[in-house]
Amino acid sequence: MSEANVTETAPPASRRDSLRTEEMLLNMGPQHPSTHGVLRLVVRTDGEMVRESWPQIGFLHRCFEKIAESLPYAQALPYADRMDYLGSVNNGLAFCLGVEKLGAIEVSERAAHLRVIAAELNRIASHLIAFGTYALDLGAFTPFIYGFREREMAVSILEKLSGGRLLYHYPRIGGVANDLTPEIASDIRAFLVQMRKVWPEYNALLSDNQIFVKRTANVGVVTREQAIAWGFTGPCLRASGVRFDLRKDQPYSLYERFAFDVPIGEGTKGTTGDCWDRYWVRMVEILESCRIVEQALDGIPEGPVLTKVPRVLKLPKGEVYVPCENPRGELGFYIVSDGDPKALRIKSRGPSFCNLSIVNEICRDVLLADVVAILGSIDIVLGEVDR
Amino acid sequence: MGTEILKTPAPTAEELLGRAVQDPRDLTRYLYYLRNVRAEGLSVAVAPLDAAINWSRASSIWPLTFGIACCAIEMMATGAAKYDLDRFGAGAFRPTPRQADLMIVAGTVTHKMAPRVRRLYDQMPEPKFVMAMGACTIGGGPYSRLGYHVVKGIDRFLPVDVCVPGCPPRPEALIDALMYLQRKIAADRPVTDRYLRPFFSKEKRR
């Protein structure tokens, strides 16, 4: 659906010396093979150079906040899953943590461990999609097939655990939906072995691929100051050199018990904070998530998985903001309650929404092809940008 | 498919193929065979044109790359390694509507998006088919009651051929829907009317 406005026609040969060029407004999207959903990007181009780009969003605005404040908390939870559909366990977890903090609901240790396992598996699945689709954006098809091969393993584990293939609704207020069985545990261990085995393969395929490095290194550099000022979070922020991970710095759900490293961008192939760094942080995070899952699986205690929560849950008057580390960054729910079974206001702080707002800042004076590389490296999910 | 070959196959043609034609009902092998006998200058007769056209339409459906929301991820999974939509001839996802003949509307359509979806549909060449994937596209799904910005079903502005229920539907469901669509295409009569008379002008059709 590109509407090119070309008003100037080529001048006659006698006037070649005074050849004027004109800037052109181009539309990318909302249906575009490389925009990760229904994002529309209006770019002002001068030949191949992009002078400015304005993201237009809202094509997937599904009224989450209005629905969440019109329904009881337990019923609003599945809608939170549908916000960031690639990290649905992480979304549900953030929502549950908010409600539990305000309602002072205790969660058993076993449930907390299961939440960590599910959330990290979901993070791996999400990063694998990011890996596959990023390669797809840049014109390589094979990594997509590889990424989805391992993702299917993770998804089938989560399916056994929760019953869903994509939207799990696994964390519930007061715990998790289902318990772990020995069969699922052995599946998870097999997946971790497989994931670690194929991880070097991924690097041979893409990370060190010369064409890929040329497309991504030194492209779309976000400095540390820019990243903080524009509200970058998650892998994008860490790629710019800020060692900040909510799992480490504001631990929730027993994350403080597990040993893992927080990778940051170091400018290995180019400048710190370029597209390759953002990509690489995600790749290293896959391994770190494997470590967390392994520790959680080893240390899981016996016990109940779901605390009894009143059928009509009334939270006390007050408000709470709980941030959580989503695969894409800081996801938080700001819950305001006035004592009713329904919330007065639920505001979600989506990482993709904030990460996307920087696009106009960094897509300046870059090549048109680089815009695709930059958008892919930010790894947005439109469901959560638009909510 | 009711096809019949008039001339008995020459053994040389089978040698050309490298294998025998086992089942004359298998049209795929048949067409290979026909190409090869024609190379030898033998006269052959082909079956009803309807069947041949439908067969070619149904076995090379090119969907439009058109992910809107959650269902798009399942659509991608269907096209990827494990489920491999290519086995059904529908794996060639086209990035432009001009080359596509199936629109899988995978995800919630909002009021802001609806005119764009309609426009993409209008840009697709005939014959074109629409698959409504997921509860949201069928009737608004979980957003049907409170979603002020969600269109409650894409059948309000698009002719839908197949609905795939689920939130999101599993890849198996999408494949099943695709096979359903293939059967639907196979039942179509592109060149004959209901008395099985061929028609050549558009006015006479149906």
Place this chain on the structure above:
Amino acid sequence: MNPREIHTLLKERFGEAVRDWTEPEVGDSSLDLDSGSLHDVCVLLRDDSALRFDFLRLVSAVDRTDRIECVYHLWSYELAHSAALRVELDRSDPRVASLSDVWPTAEWHEREAYDMMGVVFENHPHLHRILLPEDWEGYPLRKDYVAPREYNGLTNE
């Protein structure tokens, strides 16, 4: 610094513009401000060496049926502390200064608050609807919002 200490520090600097401290029974506390002083307070919060709030987490507008509140959640990467600011606005004409020159990330958050709740941010560079179409009527997250029966020829029922 905990929110109580930040409140004391702000009270010294801004006096009456900072409301008195109220300890919440459950959940998070917040610093209540006069809407007129919000911009100055935020510049101080960002630049003061003891505060250094460099990250605006979110801007949320809350409709409390008699007034609209704007809540700003802040975080400091350098000093690892957080704070929440709250201003109360008149529901019939909610207006507050834009913070997009203090933290650039506020730009989109404020556009969203305008889109959903109708809060007008003064001196905002580009205050338009962000999620809903430009010709949409009403502000959906207000408590008295009634969803349109029809939009663009498509019924909503």
